[in-house]
Amino acid sequence: MDSSESHLLHLEDTWMVSFGMEEFAEKYGGLKPSQFVDLTSLMGDKSDNIPGVHGIGDVHAIQLIAKFGTLENLLECVEQVEEERIRKDVHTLKQAIASRNSQSFGLDPFLKVALLSDAELARLSKDLAILRCDLPSYMVPFVPDDLIFEKPEDGGEKFTSLLTAISAYAEGFSADNIIRRALYLWKKLEKQTVDTIHQKVVSADKRLES
Structure with a gap:
């Protein structure tokens, strides 16, 4: 179930719409439901205090995960890029985002710098978005x-x-x-x-x- 309040799944109510695999793929650029946590790790979710990556919204997040498959693959490729100019621009990018003047960056360099700058935030965001299924029995005291x-x-x-x-x-x-x-x-x-x-x-x- 998808709601206008949040990207994450909630209990079904009259103001929510149920949708299946095909509807999910259509809405999220052909991605699988299992990749939703990777999307959330990039675009974040304010309603659940998931930060995501600054400057990356739904559109870019879908494009990146569609291309690289997972957040881990994406960060691995980005972190291997040997572009010292981009790495030095991290501080400048943060200032640009703060002043809403990010238009001065080209699309590809902007995304690379954002990912390099917020790589740890992205990893934390994915960890926050994952629904844990591996909790030890003592933490789930019921059947x-x-x-x-x-x-x-x-x-x-x-x-x-x-x-x-x-x-x-x-x-x-x-x-x-x-x-x-x-x-x-x-x-x-x-x-x-x-x-x-x-x-x-x-x-x-x-x-x-x-």
């Missing part, structure tokens, strides 16, 4: 079954009370929409549970009859 969405045993009383209390101290914040959404989901879940039980009973009756 997948523990994550099954269920209605609270108290009917959601503690949850709604907490939100109401928070909204009383948060100026301009109302918990009403969240509470209504939670109640709707719990009611929907109860109906699904009843339907599932009914289906199991019907299936069991059919097996007995046969």
